[in-house]
Amino acid sequence: MLIDGVYHQAPALRHKEILAAMGRGVGVIGAASIGALRAAELAPYGMLGVGSVYAAYASGEINGDDEVAVGQAPDGEFGALTWPLVNLRHVLQMAVPAGVIDAERAARLLAALRAVYYPQRTWAAVRAVCRSQGEAEFVGWLTEQRERDRNFGDLKRADAIDAVRAALNGAAVTSESPTLPPGWETAYFRRWSNAAVRERVDGLELFTEDRVVYQQVFDPAFHDRWAAYLERLSLHPFDGGPGMALAERLVQACGGDLPADRVFRPVLDLRDERTVALLLAGETASDRQAVARYADARVRSCRSRPGFSVAAVRDEVARSFLLRVWRCPEREFDEEASARGLACGARAIQATKRLVPGFLEETKRKGVAGVR
Incomplete structure (x- = not known):
């Protein structure tokens, strides 16, 4: 199962690594973050995608890796220090039917939040951008929701939990057998695999x-x-x-x-x-x-x-x-x-x-x- 992974300061998980596992008969589930992105890319070859983030990538609603990217502390801790766009989009979508913000303003606010470089999109930065856009009411509503539930709006977390449940239920095992593209074991792949x-x-x-x-x-x-x-x-x-x-x-x-x-x-x-x-x-x-x-x-x-x-x-x-x-x-x-x-x-x-x-x-x- 693939959920999240390190990139930016290290190479992101390669498609060939996943194909290599599937080529040995391993069922692979992807969700939440880079797992969702890779599942959308490799679904034709048998990788199983789970969750809302995967569905958005698969449908073309979103397409960039910056959608799920978060900043982390450089000391080896893996906790997210910033907000990914998929979570911000999700809370804005919940705020519209709640009457906190209308759809047009939500789209404008999301564009402003997207303009913040992902490692700098902290909670403080999110609040500052919202206030600069005149959306203090949205900030107040979101703060209140987060005080009630610290995981409020965390779409990546929800998808990760769904993926774990799917794996425990044997979803990857019962999915269709991978259909790998002809000649996927290229010379490049062999050089890469030889090093390991x-x-x-x-x-x-x-x-x-x-x-x-x-x-x-x-x-x-x-x-x-x-x-x-x-x-x-x-x-x-x-x-x-x-x-x-x-x-x-x-x-x-x-x-x-x-x-x-x-x-x-x-x-x-x-x-x-x-x-x-x-x-x-x-x-x-x-x-x-x-x-x-x-x-x-x-x-x-x-x-x-x-x-x-x-x-x-x-x-x-x-x-x-x-x-x-x-x-x-x-x-x-x-x-x-x-x-x-x-x-x-x-x-x-x-x-x-x-x-x-x-x-x-x-x-x-x-x-x-x-x-x-």
Whole structure:
């Protein structure tokens, strides 16, 4: 069930994350806030929307994420400090039949409240805007209602409660099976999902992507592993297409004049256990320990250098690192990267920046040109 989530200072929940869950047969309910927005967007694919906010998004009555956005304290507390537009619209709609305000003035007041940036739309700001618009009576009425019931007009809260009830009643389980769009597992999705795959091995919690990249860089036999992976993928494609021997596929693609790694450059799916087992066939216990040390080195770099990130590693530093480890002439850099499944030199540089802080630490400590 998806109700609310953090955004602005962090990436909002991606559609692909929800599709990934539904693709595994998980029923997903959305309501109240970003849950309602995502449910309206993904309803054609099986996500179940609940509540008034969802209905407004689904009908097109509202369409912006600012409708449900609220400001929160920066210390980790999740209580709302501001009023979302959906709640303000709701209390104005209740005030009209109560004779507190007419429809025309309510629409004008809502427009004025919408003009206040959402993190600044506090209760004090709401009162100030209402008074500046000559709507003191509405402020008095709303204050009185809130004194009687602190949750008065909280449409998001009401929808969240309805969603919990729906989940307890098995609504997501009994809803129609998701109908995911063809090809939804794109290369972008695989890159995103790869970053989350991890496993506990030898008592170490390691990201699988770190382990694979380490082998691509340091394993001198990785050329053979990548060739074997391309052969297996050709015989058993991820997309369910017809299998074909790699040599035959090469002939069809380019007449067989180029090596397979220069023609086929698939995006790995590190959720696939057979793929991971094949690519890590040469991994040793000491390799895994090195991966853990390199991950720790990244953390230390981030802590000791404010603003540091892997992306901040200079391209020329990563390139020099790879040339030292591979011991290949610079003119063969692209070919070496391709043979190791890194597509080309430019992509190899980006992929291996994660290893640079750890490699430099070990090189400095041991005083050697390369470490395995």
